[in-house]
Amino acid sequence: MTVDENSGPRARVPKVSARVANLIADEILGGGIVEGQRLPTEKEMVADHGVARTTVREALRLLESRDLVTIKSGIGGGPVAKRPELESLGNTMKLFLQIDGANISDVIDVRLMLEPIVAREAAANVTDKQIEVMQTALDRMREDPGDYPNFQDNNAVFQRSVYEAAGNPVLKIVMETLWLLVRDAEPNEHPMATRLAAIEMQQDVLDAMRERNSEATAAAMNAFNEESAKYYRRRLADIISRPVHWQM
The missing domain is CATH 1.20.120.530 (GntR ligand-binding domain-like)
Incomplete structure (x- = not known):
């Protein structure tokens, strides 16, 4: 078994849900999605990112834990963008x-x-x-x-x-x-x-x-x-x- 001397340590590849969460976070922090704006529906995000519904839900839970999304329940609810406070x-x-x-x-x-x-x-x-x-x-x-x-x-x-x-x-x-x-x-x-x-x-x-x-x-x-x-x-x-x- 040989080792490529030019290769450095491999970067950790994030889970698919984390990659989706990062893409949404970039939109929120970069201003593409403003605070208080509803995010696309689960169905739309599944299609946009080409992932399973469970992956989208896990991504939203990650964002919610970082205060970048709040999940509103009831009619007209769903994920809403927010910005974390100090x-x-x-x-x-x-x-x-x-x-x-x-x-x-x-x-x-x-x-x-x-x-x-x-x-x-x-x-x-x-x-x-x-x-x-x-x-x-x-x-x-x-x-x-x-x-x-x-x-x-x-x-x-x-x-x-x-x-x-x-x-x-x-x-x-x-x-x-x-x-x-x-x-x-x-x-x-x-x-x-x-x-x-x-x-x-x-x-x-x-x-x-x-x-x-x-x-x-x-x-x-x-x-x-x-x-x-x-x-x-x-x-x-x-x-x-x-x-x-x-x-x-």
Whole structure:
């Protein structure tokens, strides 16, 4: 038996159902099938892909498990395209955090390390439009800090805008997922004094970013996150010290 010296390791050939799922996923992620659009019927997909009905059903189950398809029942139901949200990634991350015995305090530590880096990049790449969006979010929080849902919604706009302004989609995805893990661990509303202090410290971040001063932006973000960490460790020490628990 001879070995072809020019041949490398053979690539794993995916199952037929996985290949069909990949083709449909490419359509959804590439925009050929938009979110909320019904996919072709099982019969049509069988004909389109030249596979058995059971293969199509397995492909749809794979897509559903990745949050790319939802299966609606009843008249007019069937597979409908959707786009996964970062909460799904956060839940998957929880699985691995639980395996390694990590807790939310560990997540906070990582944010303390990374947030100033992201802020520095954001200051170098931010657009006037992004600055306007962040200022509007802060203004809306400041108008009625007693409206907690409004505070949370606009705080989310501010945070996500900082991550987006950094200009690196990987940083954006990682940072937003970490931020969601910490936010979702909060059992109660923040006290009014904490909300007001957060708004003003975020304003410091934005003011430095508006000047395109990378070092000042990083320093302001570091100060904001240090204060946030102190708050969590003072008021929520029991919660953030528990091992992360993954659930379906």
